[in-house]
Amino acid sequence: MIGQVFSWLTDSAHWTDTPIDTGIATQLLAHIRFSLIAVGIAAAIALPLGLLIGHTRRATFLVAGANALRSLPSVGLLVLLTVLIAPHFYGRTDIGYVIPTEIVLVLLAVPPILSNTYAGVDNVSPAVTDAAKGMGMTERQILFGVELPCSLPLIFSGLRSATLQVIATATIASFVPLGGLGRFIYDGLQQQDYPQMISGGVLVAALAMAADLLLALIQRSVVSRGLSGRFSRAVVVTSTSERTEVEAG
Amino acid sequence: MIRFESATKQYPDGTLAVDALDLVAPSGQITVLVGPSGCGKTTSLRMINRMIDATSGRILLDDQDVASVDPARLRRGIGYVIQHAGLFPHRTIIDNIASVPLMLGRSKKEARAGAMELLERVGLDPRFAQRYPAQLSGGQQQRVGVARALAADPPVMLMDEPFSAVDPVVREQLQDEFLRLQSDLGKTIVFVTHDIDEAIKLGDQVAVLRVGGRLAQMATPAELLSNPVDDFVANFVGRDRGYRALGFESVTALPLESEPTVSLDSSFTAAEKAAVDGWVLVLDGERRPQGWLAVADGPSATGDTISTATLRRGGTVAERDGTYRAVLDAALSSPTGRGVIVGPDGTFAGTINASRVVALIEARAEAPR
Ligand SMILES: Nc1ncnc2c1ncn2[C@@H]1O[C@H](COP(=O)(O)OP(=O)(O)OP(=O)(O)O)[C@@H](O)[C@H]1O
Ligand SMILES: [Mg+2]
Numbered sequence: 337m338i339g340q341v342f343s344w345l346t347d348s349a350h351w352t353d354t355p356i357d358t359g360i361a362t363q364l365l366a367h368i369r370f371s372l373i374a375v376g377i378a379a380a381i382a383l384p385l386g387l388l389i390g391h392t393r394r395a396t397f398l399v400a401g402a403n404a405l406r407s408l409p410s411v412g413l414l415v416l417l418t419v420l421i422a423p424h425f426y427g428r429t430d431i432g433y434v435i436p437t438e439i440v441l442v443l444l445a446v447p448p449i450l451s452n453t454y455a456g457v458d459n460v461s462p463a464v465t466d467a468a469k470g471m472g473m474t475e476r477q478i479l480f481g482v483e484l485p486c487s488l489p490l491i492f493s494g495l496r497s498a499t500l501q502v503i504a505t506a507t508i509a510s511f512v513p514l515g516g517l518g519r520f521i522y523d524g525l526q527q528q529d530y531p532q533m534i535s536g537g538v539l540v541a542a543l544a545m546a547a548d549l550l551l552a553l554i555q556r557s558v559v560s561r562g563l564s565g566r567f568s569r570a571v572v573v574t575s576t577s578e579r580t581e582v583e584a585g
Numbered sequence: 586m587i588r589f590e591s592a593t594k595q596y597p598d599g600t601l602a603v604d605a606l607d608l609v610a611p612s613g614q615i616t617v618l619v620g621p622s623g624c625g626k627t628t629s630l631r632m633i634n635r636m637i638d639a640t641s642g643r644i645l646l647d648d649q650d651v652a653s654v655d656p657a658r659l660r661r662g663i664g665y666v667i668q669h670a671g672l673f674p675h676r677t678i679i680d681n682i683a684s685v686p687l688m689l690g691r692s693k694k695e696a697r698a699g700a701m702e703l704l705e706r707v708g709l710d711p712r713f714a715q716r717y718p719a720q721l722s723g724g725q726q727q728r729v730g731v732a733r734a735l736a737a738d739p740p741v742m743l744m745d746e747p748f749s750a751v752d753p754v755v756r757e758q759l760q761d762e763f764l765r766l767q768s769d770l771g772k773t774i775v776f777v778t779h780d781i782d783e784a785i786k787l788g789d790q791v792a793v794l795r796v797g798g799r800l801a802q803m804a805t806p807a808e809l810l811s812n813p814v815d816d817f818v819a820n821f822v823g824r825d826r827g828y829r830a831l832g833f834e835s836v837t838a839l840p841l842e843s844e845p846t847v848s849l850d851s852s853f854t855a856a857e858k859a860a861v862d863g864w865v866l867v868l869d870g871e872r873r874p875q876g877w878l879a880v881a882d883g884p885s886a887t888g889d890t891i892s893t894a895t896l897r898r899g900g901t902v903a904e905r906d907g908t909y910r911a912v913l914d915a916a917l918s919s920p921t922g923r924g925v926i927v928g929p930d931g932t933f934a935g936t937i938n939a940s941r942v943v944a945l946i947e948a949r950a951e952a953p954r
């Protein structure tokens with residue numbers, strides 16, 4: 337079976353488009369596009385909101401509320417939204433399917449980003465914000481100059497877990513008739529072509545790992561070494577600062 | 586100068602943290618606020634830089650009501666040091682120190698150069714500059730906190746229990762360095778502590794607060810020890826205040842006994858000959874006291890010389906114009922009962938025993954003051 341999957345994946349005919357079939361390359365790009373749009377929109381919503389809630393400590397119920405979203409069944413929601421939305425867009429475009437799909441993915445990506453961003457800001461030691469305020473920083477300077485950079489490790493772990501989830505779940509785009517790597521899984525299932533189906537899964541996993549690696553590299557370059565603990569000098573003097581790690585949900 | 590004019594702070598929940606406080610913190614001096622936990626020290630301090638706004642009354646900073654100044658601008662001109670330093674974990678030490686100058690618009694180069702200077706000034710090795718706070722010990726972080734507060738050279742410093750989170754040995758070091766620094770800089774400092782010993786050691790004047798934020802007594806440390814206004818202050822100041830008060834009075838015209846001495850390289854025979862009651866004081870080449878030699882301990886193993894290993898070095902040494910407390914302690918801690926007194930240059934001046942010191946203390950008490 338492994339051999340069959342391997343030969344399916346390495347068959348160059350499967351990578352390029354034919355008049356009947358869409359190849360791996362195109363579906364991979366489609367998958368990346370769905371995922372990027374979803375994570376991008378989710379970040380645009382959840383990052384500022386999380387920073388604001390963390391800084392003001394107001395409306396924290398939104399964080400708990402967003403976490404409740406995680407329990408929604410993705411496929412069920414997708415079907416429901418498609419039934420509601422798709423009829424308004426019949427015609428040549430597939431936008432009527434894209435919108436429901438992106439909504440489902442965004443709803444999935446918002447909670448980890450929001451709760452981690454909030455936790456990141458909330459976790460900044462009160463002594464640090466007190467000192468910042470006491471030296472004459474404005475609220476804005478405290479938020480962007482202290483709280484945001486100090487929250488980056490947690491923000492990144494939120495982004496990474498959101499990205500993983502979105503890439504994995506974006507396969508459902510193929511449940512409504514859209515592209516993406518899920519196509520191989522659903523088609524493989526339907527045609528009982530198991531090498532194709534498993535290859536689809538392998539491709540999704542590979543994409544997820546590649547995305548995570550990319551984010552990890554970005555994280556390494558933007559998070560201060562003072563927070564990540566990767567100090568350049570070998571000697572570490574006894575530290576009294578305590579840092580709490582909050583696990584990304 | 587900082588002046589509280591019936592400054593009052595009532596929290597929204599009704600707690601009256603500071604009640605009509607009148608207080609003056611003179612320029613160039615250290616004013617310590619001390620009192621039991623919850624008496625309103627932190628609240629009083631934070632009203633100065635408007636981290637907390639007074640509910641009534643005023644606080645004047647050089648005759649200007651702080652309430653009339655924009656809080657962020659006000660704070661940039663006031664150094665602020667807190668208990669757990671509160672260093673920015675994502676910035677290097679040098680950039681932590683340079684924070685305020687950079688905010689004030691100084692160039693990066695200038696701010697960093699100033700920060701480097703301060704780093705040394707607070708007793709830290711320049712190689713700490715590129716480290717991060719997590720790589721420093723608590724005491725080192727606290728020093729950086731002080732350096733950061735000093736960076737823009739503010740005339741006023743507010744310090745809230747800055748040394749209370751470190752162990753006693755480090756605390757003492759930090760206190761000594763802080764006093765040395767202040768003698769150079771002459772800032773107007775308001776310093777909060779709950780530790781009366783720290784208050785007495787550091788304060789030019791000490792304000793004792795009682796719970797409810799009321800001023801119990803404002804006095805110099807010596808006055809506080811010798812003349813507490815009521816039982817509350819007396820109890821708070823502590824039991825051995827009589828002895829501690831001696832630390833604030835310098836002796837004059839100390840009647841010293843001459844004492845036979847030998848130098849480190851003398852023979853044991855010479856030392857034995859010079860000894861009084863079996864003891865002789867040993868000096869180094871520059872006539873600085875090294876310790877007492879007990880004749881009974883015998884010569885060193887290698888021959889007729891003084892063994893440095895058996896020298897009794899436990900006694901304290903007091904300066905001739907030091908305090909009564911230091912002189913008495915020298916007498917009490919000496920194995921011979923003869924307290925070793927030195928001149929300002931550290932060379933041996935003579936000895937005095939405890940009963941003579943006590944007689945001096947009594948004579949001074951009888952004289953009308
Ligand atoms: N934000 C607040 N809301 C309500 N009450 C407060 C608040 N902050 C302080 N208090 C109360 O005001 C009083 C004075 O508090 P403050 O922090 O000034 O005491 P303190 O003298 O600094 O004590 P400590 O030595 O323990 O630091 C206390 O009774 C405290 O409980
Ligand atoms: Mg306090």
